[in-house]
Amino acid sequence: MSTPRLVVHRDKELMAQAAAARLITKIVDAQAARGSASVVLTGGRNGNGLLAALGSAPARDAIDWSRLDLWWGDERFLPEGDPERNVTQAREALLDGVPLDPARVHAMPASDGPHGSDVDAAAAAYAAELAAAAGLDGHGGVPAFDVLMLGVGPDTHVASLFPELPAVRETERTVVGVRGAPKPPPTRISLTLPAIRAAREVWLLAAGEDKAEAAAVALSGAGEVQAPAAGARGRSRTLWLLDAAAASELPRSLYPPSSA
Numbered sequence: 001m002s003t004p005r006l007v008v009h010r011d012k013e014l015m016a017q018a019a020a021a022r023l024i025t026k027i028v029d030a031q032a033a034r035g036s037a038s039v040v041l042t043g044g045r046n047g048n049g050l051l052a053a054l055g056s057a058p059a060r061d062a063i064d065w066s067r068l069d070l071w072w073g074d075e076r077f078l079p080e081g082d083p084e085r086n087v088t089q090a091r092e093a094l095l096d097g098v099p100l101d102p103a104r105v106h107a108m109p110a111s112d113g114p115h116g117s118d119v120d121a122a123a124a125a126y127a128a129e130l131a132a133a134a135g136l137d138g139h140g141g142v143p144a145f146d147v148l149m150l151g152v153g154p155d156t157h158v159a160s161l162f163p164e165l166p167a168v169r170e171t172e173r174t175v176v177g178v179r180g181a182p183k184p185p186p187t188r189i190s191l192t193l194p195a196i197r198a199a200r201e202v203w204l205l206a207a208g209e210d211k212a213e214a215a216a217v218a219l220s221g222a223g224e225v226q227a228p229a230a231g232a233r234g235r236s237r238t239l240w241l242l243d244a245a246a247a248s249e250l251p252r253s254l255y256p257p258s259s260a
């Protein structure tokens with residue numbers, strides 16, 4: 001697993017804009033190299049802020065939207081179209097404004113979909129969809145994601161993997177149902193750490209004072225069960241994209257030289 005590298009930006013707006021520019025370049029390079037790109041989106045304010053920044057980026061249409069596969073790291077298990085669903089918020093922030101191939105937008109099942117209220121069946125269906133798309137360069141039953149993005153919770157959760165809860169301890173399955181999540185709504189679907197760690201690159205987004213303690217804990221050697229963000233590593237790169245407020249409690253030794 002790759003060692004986390006940090007980039008600290010002045011504020012959360014600049015972090016979102018810089019992360020969006022970074023994502024555009026990553027997608028364009030992947031499409032040039034392999035003909036398509038595969039990205040895992042995250043819910044939350046930082047994740048949606050990045051999508052909104054991408055939508056207003058001058059270079060956004062350097063991306064061939066028709067050759068982009070989008071997946072989700074987690075989803076709130078709510079009815080289709082619920083404003084609290086991550087896919088609903090992503091559509092509003094960006095997706096409805098760009099010419100994606102609908103067949104390549106892989107939303108996680110809703111609670112009024114074919115699996116009804118059975119969140120475990122819905123999670124298993126998404127795992128099967130990932131496995132079917134894994135292909136020859138897939139890894140551990142999921143596609144070789146070019147970038148997997150994760151917002152970081154104040155308690156160090158990523159996706160819907162919360163400290164000490166069963167989902168963060170999962171070592172076999174790639175997708176699980178989550179009940180009793182401390183962040184509402186309580187029922188969710190989430191990629192597991194094995195699925196997250198199959199990604200080529202994992203980018204963790206942490207902006208705001210309320211993430212300072214989580215960043216410091218996750219980057220200071222905490223275990224992944226106590227601090228799930230600590231276990232979110234990419235096969236070739238792990239990048240923490242922070243603003244100064246979220247980086248304010250990091251040990252000075254962890255600060256990247258450029259932001260000293």
Ligand SMILES: O=C(O)[C@H](O)[C@@H](O)[C@H](O)[C@H](O)COP(=O)(O)O
Pocket residue numbers: 042043044045046047074075076086150151152153154157158159160183
């Ligand atoms: O479904 C969700 O709620 C998200 O996927 C969750 O993991 C989020 O990314 C973090 O809680 C950070 O959220 P903020 O960026 O809003 O702080």
